[in-house]
Amino acid sequence: MxxxxxxxxxxxxxxxxxxxxxxxxxxxxxxxxxxxxxxxxxxxxxxxxxxxxxxxxxxxxxxxxxxxxxxxxxxxxxxxxxxxxxxxREEHRPLRVDVWGHLYAPMRALAQVATRTGELSLELGHGRDLPSVAAALLHGDIDAGFGRVHPPLPTGLTHRLVRLEPVDVVLGEGHPLAAEPALRPEQLRDSVLWTPGALDRLDFLRRFAEQFGIRDHAEGPNLGLDHFLAAMLSDARRFSLLPADVPLPRLPGARSVPLVNPTPLYAWSLLWRDTGGHPLLRDLLTAFMTEAGRNRWLEYDPAHDWLPEPHATT
The missing domain is CATH 1.10.10.10 (Winged helix-like DNA-binding domain superfamily/Winged helix DNA-binding domain)
Structure with a gap:
């Protein structure tokens, strides 16, 4: 035919x-x-x-x-x-990478990788959420993007896990648990989870709340970390979660406490079209794997760590 x-x-x-x-x-x-x-x-x-x-x-x-x-x-x-x-073409265009993220910005990891290599030609974009990043990939508007991948992955895309970030709890000095040197996630069940947007759109935070019995939550707009934490501090019962290596703004009364037994891990993946793509994509993946090995970014122990999807480490 x-x-x-x-x-x-x-x-x-x-x-x-x-x-x-x-x-x-x-x-x-x-x-x-x-x-x-x-x-x-x-x-x-x-x-x-x-x-x-x-x-x-x-x-x-x-x-x-x-x-x-x-x-x-x-x-x-x-x-x-x-x-x-x-x-x-005599010259390749830059690799177009989306660095979307709510408060868990992947820019820190990408900056660390780019600083080490010093040779990758990158053009950065900022998507609205993971579905918009996936759509931009499928349309060919970008070459790669970051996101916390959870099934089902859109047809036509593939991904590689590049970083697992330990997560701390952030709360105000007036919170009943503020003086603790470390906290178990279940100790937060009587507190209020403060989120940068609707909880049903924030899969990691929603699953954290379900897993550890946190019944109450409140939400505000994501207008930057300073604004977000200042609003959290207005209610002594509120808390939120941030990657452990994110420096807190200089806000009076804000403190970060490690979470243990288990430690939540936020899984970042690099996504791209499964038909291949930009010739620099392989270089970016190689650089990430090198940096992950150097900094132990992919270590996961199910006896001590928590991931919403354990298979995300494969």
């Missing part, structure tokens, strides 16, 4: 974007063309292949079975084309 067909990459790219968005208008906007222009490209591709790739209805568009089978190879085709174009 499709022997001898030379696929037009513009048509294939239109199909992939429409398949990811399941919305012709958004896909057309991403390509900076009209919706009519996008529809024509997909119609021509379907004509070449001799089959429908989308099922259109009043409720929108859905992939046909053939469309679902075609999507993976279509992505690979575009990735190969992008690599071919990069190979003939």
């Amino acid at each position: 499709v022997k001898g067909v030379d696929l037009d990459l513009a048509h294939v790219r239109a199909f992939v974007l429409a398949a990811q968005e399941l919305h012709f208008g958004r896909a057309a906007a991403a390509l900076s063309i009209s919706q009519q222009g996008l529809s024509k490209r997909i119609a021509r591709l379907e004509s070449q292949l001799g089959t429908e790739l989308f099922r259109r209805s009043g409720q929108g568009v859905q992939l046909t079975e053939v469309g679902r089978r075609f999507l993976g190879p279509a992505r690979q085709t575009l990735a190969a084309a992008d690599q071919a174009l990069a190979a003939v």
Whole structure:
């Protein structure tokens, strides 16, 4: 049916974007063309292949079975084309890396790696949340991103664990537990978890609360660490969690206490498209693995540490 067909990459790219968005208008906007222009490209591709790739209805568009089978190879085709174009350029563009993070900013780890290498050409971005980072990766807007990966990972992406960060509890000197040299997570069950946004959008904090029986929480906007901690200090029962190596702002009454038995670990992964990508991506991964070994970033002992998903270490 499709022997001898030379696929037009513009048509294939239109199909992939429409398949990811399941919305012709958004896909057309991403390509900076009209919706009519996008529809024509997909119609021509379907004509070449001799089959429908989308099922259109009043409720929108859905992939046909053939469309679902075609999507993976279509992505690979575009990735190969992008690599071919990069190979003939005299200079590679910078590796576009998203460093999204709420209070657990991966910028610290990336800065440490970049300082060691001194040779990686990086262009940084700041996503809104992990789903937006995943969408940017799939659209080709960025080459790599950071996030705490928890199933299911979007189709078309892969990841590598690069850092496990021990987490401390942060509270005010008026908190009943403020004088303790160390705390077990379960000792916080009668306190109020203060979060930078809605708890149902912060998977790590939500699972921490569920695991250790913390019933009460309150939330405020994420306007930076100083503002966040100042609001936490306004209620003596509040506490939050921060990576152990984050220096606290100079706020009177704020203190950090280690969590033990178990110590919560925040798992950062580097994400990228499973079809490969930018030639500097391998260098970045190698640099992270070197730094992880030097600083023991990937140590995990289930007898003493807590991860929401133990398989995240594999």
